[in-house]
Amino acid sequence: MAANPLVEMVNITRNFGGVHALKGVDLSVFAGEVVALLGHNGAGKSVLAQILSGVYPPTSGEIKVDGSPVHFHSPNDARRHGIETIYQTLALADNLDAPSNFFLGRELRTSLGFLDKRRMAEEAAAALVDLNPNFTDIERPVRQMSGGQRQAIAIARAIHFNVRVLIMDEPTAALGPHETAQVAALIQRLRDQGIGILLISHDVRDVMRLSDRIVVLKNGELVGEVRAEESDEDEVVEMIIRGRKLAPADGDGP
Amino acid sequence: MSEAVLPRRRVHVTDVVTPIWLVLVVVIVIAALISDRFLSPGNVAAVLQQGVITGIVALGMTVVLVGGEFDLSTGATVMMAAVVALLLGPDGGVGIAVAIAVPLLIGAGIGAVNGLAVYRAGANSIVATIGMQFLVIGAVLALVSGQHVRADAIGETFTALTHARPLGVPLPVFVFAALVAALAIVMSQTVFGRHIYAIGGDVEAATRAGIPVARIGIATYVISGVLAATSGVLIASLVGHLDPTAIGGYEFPALTAVVLGGTSLSGGVGRPADTAGAILVIAVITNVMTILNYQYPIQLLVQGMVLTGAVAFYSWRRGGA
Numbered sequence: 001m002a003a004n005p006l007v008e009m010v011n012i013t014r015n016f017g018g019v020h021a022l023k024g025v026d027l028s029v030f031a032g033e034v035v036a037l038l039g040h041n042g043a044g045k046s047v048l049a050q051i052l053s054g055v056y057p058p059t060s061g062e063i064k065v066d067g068s069p070v071h072f073h074s075p076n077d078a079r080r081h082g083i084e085t086i087y088q089t090l091a092l093a094d095n096l097d098a099p100s101n102f103f104l105g106r107e108l109r110t111s112l113g114f115l116d117k118r119r120m121a122e123e124a125a126a127a128l129v130d131l132n133p134n135f136t137d138i139e140r141p142v143r144q145m146s147g148g149q150r151q152a153i154a155i156a157r158a159i160h161f162n163v164r165v166l167i168m169d170e171p172t173a174a175l176g177p178h179e180t181a182q183v184a185a186l187i188q189r190l191r192d193q194g195i196g197i198l199l200i201s202h203d204v205r206d207v208m209r210l211s212d213r214i215v216v217l218k219n220g221e222l223v224g225e226v227r228a229e230e231s232d233e234d235e236v237v238e239m240i241i242r243g244r245k246l247a248p249a250d251g252d253g254p
Numbered sequence: 255m256s257e258a259v260l261p262r263r264r265v266h267v268t269d270v271v272t273p274i275w276l277v278l279v280v281v282i283v284i285a286a287l288i289s290d291r292f293l294s295p296g297n298v299a300a301v302l303q304q305g306v307i308t309g310i311v312a313l314g315m316t317v318v319l320v321g322g323e324f325d326l327s328t329g330a331t332v333m334m335a336a337v338v339a340l341l342l343g344p345d346g347g348v349g350i351a352v353a354i355a356v357p358l359l360i361g362a363g364i365g366a367v368n369g370l371a372v373y374r375a376g377a378n379s380i381v382a383t384i385g386m387q388f389l390v391i392g393a394v395l396a397l398v399s400g401q402h403v404r405a406d407a408i409g410e411t412f413t414a415l416t417h418a419r420p421l422g423v424p425l426p427v428f429v430f431a432a433l434v435a436a437l438a439i440v441m442s443q444t445v446f447g448r449h450i451y452a453i454g455g456d457v458e459a460a461t462r463a464g465i466p467v468a469r470i471g472i473a474t475y476v477i478s479g480v481l482a483a484t485s486g487v488l489i490a491s492l493v494g495h496l497d498p499t500a501i502g503g504y505e506f507p508a509l510t511a512v513v514l515g516g517t518s519l520s521g522g523v524g525r526p527a528d529t530a531g532a533i534l535v536i537a538v539i540t541n542v543m544t545i546l547n548y549q550y551p552i553q554l555l556v557q558g559m560v561l562t563g564a565v566a567f568y569s570w571r572r573g574g575a
C-alpha cells in the first residue's frame with residue numbers, strides 16, 4: 001500500500017433519532033484519487049459526506065486526517081484541514097451576491113478591519129470567470145441567478161482556498177451537458193494536482209469515466225467497492241440495485 | 255490572473271435612494287402644501303424629536319430582524335430602562351453615569367437572555383420575546399409596586415441632557431443620527447454585519463460556511479436590548495417622572511417603521527438607514543395629522559393603512575424581482 005490516505009473514516013455510524021442512516025462505514029480518500037460514492041436515494045451518501053465536512057459528528061467511529069484522529073465541531077474545522085465541500089443543496093445565502101457567498105465565513109478585510117468588498121469582488125470574479133467565462137453581473141443576489149451559475153459559485157469557492165480533499169455531492173445536478181463536461185475536466189485537473197476527491201453522483205457512466213475507485217452504499221451499509229478500471233457499468237449498477245456484499249477489499253489504494 | 259475582468263457593476267441609483275426616501279420627499283412636500291406651519295423651525299425640530307424614541311427601538315429591531323428573528327420585548331425594555339434610570343435618581347456627577355449605565359446593562363442582559371433562548375435553545379422568537387416582555391413588565395411593576403415614579407430626586411443636569419438644543423436641534427436627534435450612522439457602517443461594512451445578513455438569508459448556508467450563528471444571533475439581541483434601554487433613558491431624561499403603566503407599546507410602532515423601511519419579515523434584507531427614513535415618514539404624517547387636529551382613531555387608521563400598504567408593496571416587489 002502506498003502512503004497514508006489523506007482522510008480515512010473508520011466504522012462510522014450515524015443515527016437520527018431512530019433512523020440508522022449509517023451502520024458502520026469505512027471510507028478513505030488518497031491524494032490524487034477520485035473516489036465515487038454511489039447508492040440509491042436515501043442510502044446515506046450525503047450523511048457520510050456531511051460527517052466528513054464537519055456539519056455534524058458521527059454517532060460513533062473515527063475520522064483521521066493524514067493518519068491522525070480529528071474531531072470536527074464545525075465545517076470550519078474540516079476546512080482548516082483542507083476538506084472543502086460542494087453541498088448537494090449548494091448552501092448559498094440567496095439574499096447575498098456572488099462575492100459574498102464566495103467568501104462567506106472567510107471574508108477579506110481592509111487594513112482597518114472593514115470588509116474589503118472591492119478585493120473580494122475582483123477575486124471572486126476572476127475565479128468565477130475561470131470556471132465559466134460567461135458569468136457576468138456577479139454582484140446581485142444569487143437568488144436571481146441560474147442553477148448553473150449558483151452551482152459555479154459553490155464549486156469555485158470550494159476549490160479556491162487550498163483544498164486537499166474535495167467533497168462533491170452531486171455537483172452537476174443543475175448543469176447542462178456543456179457545464180457537466182467542464183466539471184468533468186475540472187475533476188481531472190484537480191486530481192492531477194494531487195487533490196483527493198469524493199464524488200457523489202447518480203450518473204454511473206460519468207462515474208466510470210471519472211473515478212479511480214467506486215464505493216457503493218445501500219441502507220447505510222457499504223455493499224461494494226471496486227476499482228473503476230477493473231469494473232464496468234453493469235457490475236456497478238448491479239451492486240447498487242442488489243446490494244452485493246463484498247469480501248474485505250484487498251489492497252485498496254493506489 | 256485577472257485578464258478576464260468582469261464589468262464592474264454600476265452603482266445603481268436604487269442602491270442609495272431606496273423607495274422610502276422617495277416617499278419621505280413626497281410626504282414632506284404634501285405636508286408643506288397642507289400646512290404652512292409644517293416647515294417652521296420649531297415644528298421641524300418637533301417632527302425629528304417625535305421619531306427618535308421609537309426610532310432607536312426600531313434600529314435594534316432592524317438588526318434582529320435582518321438576522322431573521324423578532325424582538326417584541328423591546329417595549330418592556332424601554333419601560334424598564336426609564337423606571338430604573340428614575341429610581342436611581344441621578345442628581346449629577348457619577349449619579350448620572352450610573353443612571354445611564356445600569357439600565358443599558360440590564361437592557362444588554364435582557365437581550366442576551368432573548369438571544370440564548372432563540373439561538374441556543376431554539377425557541378420561537380415571537381413567543382420567547384413576548385414571554386420576556388411579560389417578565390420584564392411584571393418585574394418593573396413589582397419593583398415600584400405600581401406607584402408613579404417621582405422626579406423629586408432628579409437633578410437638572412440629568413433632564414438637561416435631553417433638553418439641550420445644539421443648533422436648535424434637540425440633543426436626542428443627534429444621538430439617533432449617530433446611532434443610525436454607526437449601525438449603517440456595522441451592517442454594511444463589517445464581517446459581523448455581513449454574517450447577520452447571511453444568517454437571516456439562510457441559516458444552513460451560514461452554518462456550513464463556519465459562521466458562529468448562535469454567537470452572532472445573541473449579539474443582535476444584545477444590540478436591540480441596549481438600544482431599547484437607550485430609548486428608555488432618554489424618556490426618563492425628557493419627562494423626568496413617569497407612570498410605569500403608561501409607557502409601553504413601543505414595539506409595534508417600531509416594528510411598523512422597520513417594515514415600512516423595507517426590512518423583510520423573513521430575514522436577510524433590511525438597512526438601518528431605511529428604518530430611519532421610515533421613522534421620519536411616520537413622524538411627518540403623524541405631525542401633519544396633529545396639526546390638522548385629526549383625532550387619535552383616524553391617526554391609527556392612517557398608520558394601519560401605511561403598514562399594510564408597505565407590506566403589500568414590498569411583497570409585490572420581491573415577488574416581481
Ligand SMILES: Nc1ncnc2c1ncn2[C@@H]1O[C@H](COP(=O)(O)OP(=O)(O)OP(=O)(O)O)[C@@H](O)[C@H]1O
Pocket residue numbers: 016019020021039040041042043044045046047048088
Ligand atoms: N438531518 C437528518 N435528520 C434525520 N434524518 C436524516 C437527516 N439527514 C439524513 N437523514 C436520513 O438519513 C438517510 C440517508 O440520507 P442521505 O441524505 O444521506 O441520502 P443520500 O444517499 O444522499 O440520498 P440522495 O441520493 O437522495 O441524495 C435517509 O433515510 C434520510 O432520511
Ligand SMILES: [Mg+2]
Pocket residue numbers: 045046047088169
Ligand atoms: Mg444526497
